[in-house]
Amino acid sequence: MKNKTNPLWGGRFKQKSSELLKKINNSISFDYKLASQDLRVSKAYCKALCKSKIISKKEETLIVDCLKTIENDILEKKLKLNEDFEDIHMNIEMELKKRIGTTAGKLHTGRSRNDQVATDLKLWIKEKTLFILNLLENLQKVLVKKSEENIFTIMPGFTHLQNAQPISLAHYFMAFFEMFERDKGRFFDMINRLDECPLGSGALAGTNFSKIDRKYLAKSLGFRKPTENSLDSVSDRDYAIEFLSNLSILAVHFSRIAEDFIIWCSNEFSFIKFSDLHCTGSSIMPQKKNPDAVELVRSKASRVFGNLLSLLTTLKGLPMTYSKDLQEDKEPVFDSFDTMEIVIIIMTELLKELVINKAKMLKSSNNGYSTATDIADWLVQNTELTFRDAHHKTGKIVLLAEQKGCNLDELDITDFKKIEPQINNQIFGYIGIKNSVKNKSSYGGTGFKKIKEAIQRAKKKIKK
Ligand code: ARG
Numbered sequence: 001m002k003n004k005t006n007p008l009w010g011g012r013f014k015q016k017s018s019e020l021l022k023k024i025n026n027s028i029s030f031d032y033k034l035a036s037q038d039l040r041v042s043k044a045y046c047k048a049l050c051k052s053k054i055i056s057k058k059e060e061t062l063i064v065d066c067l068k069t070i071e072n073d074i075l076e077k078k079l080k081l082n083e084d085f086e087d088i089h090m091n092i093e094m095e096l097k098k099r100i101g102t103t104a105g106k107l108h109t110g111r112s113r114n115d116q117v118a119t120d121l122k123l124w125i126k127e128k129t130l131f132i133l134n135l136l137e138n139l140q141k142v143l144v145k146k147s148e149e150n151i152f153t154i155m156p157g158f159t160h161l162q163n164a165q166p167i168s169l170a171h172y173f174m175a176f177f178e179m180f181e182r183d184k185g186r187f188f189d190m191i192n193r194l195d196e197c198p199l200g201s202g203a204l205a206g207t208n209f210s211k212i213d214r215k216y217l218a219k220s221l222g223f224r225k226p227t228e229n230s231l232d233s234v235s236d237r238d239y240a241i242e243f244l245s246n247l248s249i250l251a252v253h254f255s256r257i258a259e260d261f262i263i264w265c266s267n268e269f270s271f272i273k274f275s276d277l278h279c280t281g282s283s284i285m286p287q288k289k290n291p292d293a294v295e296l297v298r299s300k301a302s303r304v305f306g307n308l309l310s311l312l313t314t315l316k317g318l319p320m321t322y323s324k325d326l327q328e329d330k331e332p333v334f335d336s337f338d339t340m341e342i343v344i345i346i347m348t349e350l351l352k353e354l355v356i357n358k359a360k361m362l363k364s365s366n367n368g369y370s371t372a373t374d375i376a377d378w379l380v381q382n383t384e385l386t387f388r389d390a391h392h393k394t395g396k397i398v399l400l401a402e403q404k405g406c407n408l409d410e411l412d413i414t415d416f417k418k419i420e421p422q423i424n425n426q427i428f429g430y431i432g433i434k435n436s437v438k439n440k441s442s443y444g445g446t447g448f449k450k451i452k453e454a455i456q457r458a459k460k461k462i463k464k
Helices: 019-025 028-051 057-075 088-106 113-149 169-194 214-220 230-235 238-264 292-315 324-353 358-365 372-382 387-404 413-419 426-431 433-438 448-463
Strands: 154-159 162-168
Touching: 028 057, 028 088, 028 113, 028 214, 028 324, 057 088, 088 113, 113 169, 113 230, 113 238, 113 324, 113 448, 154 169, 154 358, 154 433, 162 169, 162 358, 162 433, 169 238, 169 448, 238 292, 238 324, 292 324, 372 387, 372 426, 387 413, 413 426, 426 433, 433 448
Parallel strands: none
Antiparallel strands: 154 162
16 A cells, blocks of 8 residues: 555555656656756755754765765666656656655655745746857857948838848847847846745745754855745746847847848848858759748747737736646746747857858849938938938939839939029939938937947847
């Protein structure tokens, strides 16, 4: 009888669990990823138990030393995790019992898997977030480098995917620098909110062991402070939702840069080429070189959004406090992290290797009457016309160029004068592509000088 029931909670059970229950209930196949956090939490908890004299120094040493050997064996893949013991917490406790006997049974005094798992997951998210922040900073460095190399690379800037105004390619890259900077900010904010330790909250109500020093526990695990409310501690997963939400916003940014690159590498655009490292061929069309890497970066966003929605839905309407539904928090979190880790790394590599067709970009930036706004602005700055009137007259100039089948800078001065007699030869200095970019000298604009300044500011941000 004794062997049949669960060794951790089998006291009130007469029968052992069904195989089906094991299948739906077991989480060890994925929560093994929390092993190192769980061991860290247990070591800290054991020390707190000793500090409050619930266990002796000798017992503390026995348990902590054994946890270290377990850690080592897990690292060296010597420890086989057992499907019979539900999750990582039970696996580790059972292994401890196997190695040191009954003293192992003291470790869970005043502790529940509910406060334990919340602490483990917070530690895991914190650690992985620091890793992501590092990856993002590397990517930002590449963006800055690429920007420095391309201050004078002129490309069409688009709105509605229609040629709008010429811009510097550096300005484009720096736009993503800013987005990733805000992404980093969101992760920092998340860490700040998450940084409270749930351990010592027990199953839900707090514990009878008031001597267990929760401030000490929090500090020894690197948290700013203990959580304030035990019910909140074991029931909420807002930090995991925030993590998934931040990863989703990050994924949006990557999907946009990916989409641009997919368009830019098409034959029709030919703005960029990817190195062979990041392309695949076709099984039938020998000429093909497909941008699979960026296409996947574009679509990975959808699964990351899915994970966010999955966890939001798990939490929605869940009665307080802990329910087993919360075990479903882990896979979305692990999957989104794994997904975005590779996305950041591959995009960093891809950017480094990117081949830029500067001539094609420059040529295209002159299409679509992209300096028409510069004509309107010239009229405002050099005549009494209001912007609305200047806009209207410039519209007529564009129409004329369209009828003549030429670009704006190919029009004759007499063409301009027909529409607005006040226009003089100065206009040609204004509507050239390079000058158009140069003149965007507002703060944050694409003007060459402004980009150089933006790059300097960016460098300071990533130096820290
Ligand atoms: N594996 C469980 C989880 O991830 C641990 C907590 C179990 N708690 C419980 N009351 N059954 O949520």
